[in-house]
Amino acid sequence: MQEDIRRQRSGQVMVEALVGLALIVFAWALVSVATFMANNHVRTLMAARHAAWQKGMGKTPSAEDIEAKFFFQGGLTKVECGTGFGIGDLISGTNAADLTEFADGGRGPYVAKVSFGLTAEDLNTTTTFPMNLMGMQFPLMPSPVMEEFLMVESHCQWDEVGETWSDWKKALDGVMDTLKGEISGFLRGLVDL
Amino acid sequence: MKLPGFLSTLAGRARAIRTDDRGQVVLLSGVMVFVVVIVTIMTFDMSKAVYNRITAQNSVDAAADAAALWQARGCNLLQHLNNLHYKVNETLFIAESAALISCGVASFAVPGETYTRSLRTTTYAWIWFAAWGTANVSCNMCYTAPWIDWGQEQFAKVVLRVQDAIARVFPVLAFLYADVMAKQSGADNVLSVVFSYVGTIVSELGVDSSSISGLCDELADGIGNLPVAIYAFPLDTSSLKLHVEKKEGTSLPWKWPDWAVSAGESAVNTAAPICNDDSYVMMAGNIDPDKPEDWGWTDEFYWGNPGFMTWIAGKVGRDEVLGIGDLDWFSGEDAEAADVEKNSLSMYAPGSVRNGSSQLKIPAFLAIASSQVEGTPVVSKGPADARGQIIKVYFPPESNPKEGEEFFIYH
Numbered sequence: 307m308q309e310d311i312r313r314q315r316s317g318q319v320m321v322e323a324l325v326g327l328a329l330i331v332f333a334w335a336l337v338s339v340a341t342f343m344a345n346n347h348v349r350t351l352m353a354a355r356h357a358a359w360q361k362g363m364g365k366t367p368s369a370e371d372i373e374a375k376f377f378f379q380g381g382l383t384k385v386e387c388g389t390g391f392g393i394g395d396l397i398s399g400t401n402a403a404d405l406t407e408f409a410d411g412g413r414g415p416y417v418a419k420v421s422f423g424l425t426a427e428d429l430n431t432t433t434t435f436p437m438n439l440m441g442m443q444f445p446l447m448p449s450p451v452m453e454e455f456l457m458v459e460s461h462c463q464w465d466e467v468g469e470t471w472s473d474w475k476k477a478l479d480g481v482m483d484t485l486k487g488e489i490s491g492f493l494r495g496l497v498d499l
Numbered sequence: 500m501k502l503p504g505f506l507s508t509l510a511g512r513a514r515a516i517r518t519d520d521r522g523q524v525v526l527l528s529g530v531m532v533f534v535v536v537i538v539t540i541m542t543f544d545m546s547k548a549v550y551n552r553i554t555a556q557n558s559v560d561a562a563a564d565a566a567a568l569w570q571a572r573g574c575n576l577l578q579h580l581n582n583l584h585y586k587v588n589e590t591l592f593i594a595e596s597a598a599l600i601s602c603g604v605a606s607f608a609v610p611g612e613t614y615t616r617s618l619r620t621t622t623y624a625w626i627w628f629a630a631w632g633t634a635n636v637s638c639n640m641c642y643t644a645p646w647i648d649w650g651q652e653q654f655a656k657v658v659l660r661v662q663d664a665i666a667r668v669f670p671v672l673a674f675l676y677a678d679v680m681a682k683q684s685g686a687d688n689v690l691s692v693v694f695s696y697v698g699t700i701v702s703e704l705g706v707d708s709s710s711i712s713g714l715c716d717e718l719a720d721g722i723g724n725l726p727v728a729i730y731a732f733p734l735d736t737s738s739l740k741l742h743v744e745k746k747e748g749t750s751l752p753w754k755w756p757d758w759a760v761s762a763g764e765s766a767v768n769t770a771a772p773i774c775n776d777d778s779y780v781m782m783a784g785n786i787d788p789d790k791p792e793d794w795g796w797t798d799e800f801y802w803g804n805p806g807f808m809t810w811i812a813g814k815v816g817r818d819e820v821l822g823i824g825d826l827d828w829f830s831g832e833d834a835e836a837a838d839v840e841k842n843s844l845s846m847y848a849p850g851s852v853r854n855g856s857s858q859l860k861i862p863a864f865l866a867i868a869s870s871q872v873e874g875t876p877v878v879s880k881g882p883a884d885a886r887g888q889i890i891k892v893y894f895p896p897e898s899n900p901k902e903g904e905e906f907f908i909y910h
Contacts, residue, residue, distance in 0.1 A: 326527065333531075333532045333539070337542065340542050344542055344546030347546060348553060354557075355553075355557045362564075391679055392679060393672075393675040393676060396675065396679055415676070462561065462685075463679075464684075465564065465676055467568045467886075470568065470886045471575045472882075472884055477575060
């Protein structure tokens with residue numbers, strides 16, 4: 307009887323159903339992750355815009371604030387802000403998207419990058435949800451590769467809209483800062499060319 | 500009839516496939532997986548479309564806000580210089596008036612000193628001394644009058660030149676900073692974007708676009724390879740101007756009253772020969788009544804305020820599924836404001852308008868945004884409180900906002 311079960315009709319249907327179910331579950335998981343990350347990718351873009359605008363208005367965007375406004379999951383959001391590109395950089399072809407570190411020059415325009423998900427560091431420490439539940443590495447999936455699937459990020463640049471040079475001192479400082487910043491940006495652009 | 504061997508085998512297998520139901524569940528599952536995978540791809544694609552749409556809107560909003568900021572900064576600089584000009588004119592008017600009054604006093608004090616010179620050796624020497632002192636002070640103060648007038652004229656020239664430069668340079672800065680904001684927020688070359696959508700726009704107008712689309716796509720590719728790129732562009736380039744102009748002052752301290760000019764000129768003309776000729780008056784130099792071309796001044800100051808601007812930016816990549824980008828909701832119409840601070844988010848505006856007329860449909864990835872400078876206009880003397888604002892989208896040139904018209908402000 308044991309050797310006949312695979313040849314019997316009921317056994318055949320069961321095996322096929324299990325294979326089919328496994329396929330569907332796999333596809334369902336894939337769709338769920340894809341939808342979740344795609345949705346959050348769009349959210350990072352809106353969050354980056356908000357963070358850049360906040361910075362431009364003279365506030366410092368916090369990850370907690372951004373997370374509360376734009377995301378459903380906690381502890382997975384990172385916000386980085388820095389000095390963005392000026393008109394001198396128009397000729398260089400450099401792009402805020404290429405930035406890995408943000409320098410803070412103290413003046414605008416500002417660029418903000420919002421990321422959501424797990425970084426390679428998170429995966430290695432296994433302390434972040436949901437890795438803390440598993441405490442394992444995926445086979446054939448080193449952390450940097452995994453990061454591409456589990457983290458989305460966007461950036462946005464906004465000018466220093468909160469500083470309108472409404473008093474003399476700020477106006478003079480602003481003119482000097484702009485001149486210095488743009489000349490150095492222009493030179494940097496020439497060097498990059 | 501008996502079939503040959505191989506045909507008999509094939510017929511047997513065909514009969515078996517028709518009657519054997521093994522493998523059907525796997526087949527069904529495979530179909531379902533295929534459907535699910537297609538849905539996954541569409542999810543990615545739609546996400547990409549939404550992402551591009553928001554990138555385009557972010558870029559154009561950042562551009563419009565930056566342009567309004569630089570216009571506002573230009574206006575504030577002009578206002579600071581107007582205020583400085585006003586203050587300097589006010590101070591120099593008082594100083595020059597005092598100097599010209601001194602000329603009048605000198606006209607009496609110098610002859611008085613001559614008249615009382617004989618008292619120098621008497622007990623009434625103090626009378627001569629007082630006359631001598633008054634003559635010296637008044638003549639020397641009178642001596643400063645032409646110089647004050649000349650200095651004011653030079654100052655006014657410099658200030659107006661600087662203001663002229665500001666009025667010319669800041670629209671350029673507004674354009675360049677808008678451009679860099681759009682670029683760094685993810686926009687593509689706006690000329691490529693526009694050409695890539697010409698076909699769509701033309702077909703919206705009911706014209707056969709098949710021949711035009713190919714040419715425009717070629718142009719879009721060619722423009723994309725140019726070394727210089729523009730990432731955001733104002734629909735009306737004249738809106739970049741600060742729209743300020745020089746205006747002649749009609750009252751003090753911008754303009755001297757005619758009677759004051761005549762009185763001052765007479766006082767200097769009278770005092771100059773008297774003070775210059777008297778050896779008892781210790782002058783720093785000779786009073787030169789011809790030094791100023793015109794006594795007093797009639798100055799100009801900058802006046803006005805920028806209008807609104809409507810900017811365009813976008814994304815070339817239009818890889819969404821089944822024309823999602825053409826859906827009304829996707830173009831921003833009927834969208835609800837998000838529950839975040841209403842912070843320059845023109846993307847949440849309930850649609851673009853043409854001054855109350857029908858809504859204009861635009862392709863989804865061709866984003867537009869309007870902005871304007873708000874606050875006190877540039878005036879002869881006032882607060883430098885201009886600031887940039889993103890406003891509800893308006894299309895130039897027929898839709899200039901009218902005075903008193905309600906604006907939907909997002910800041």
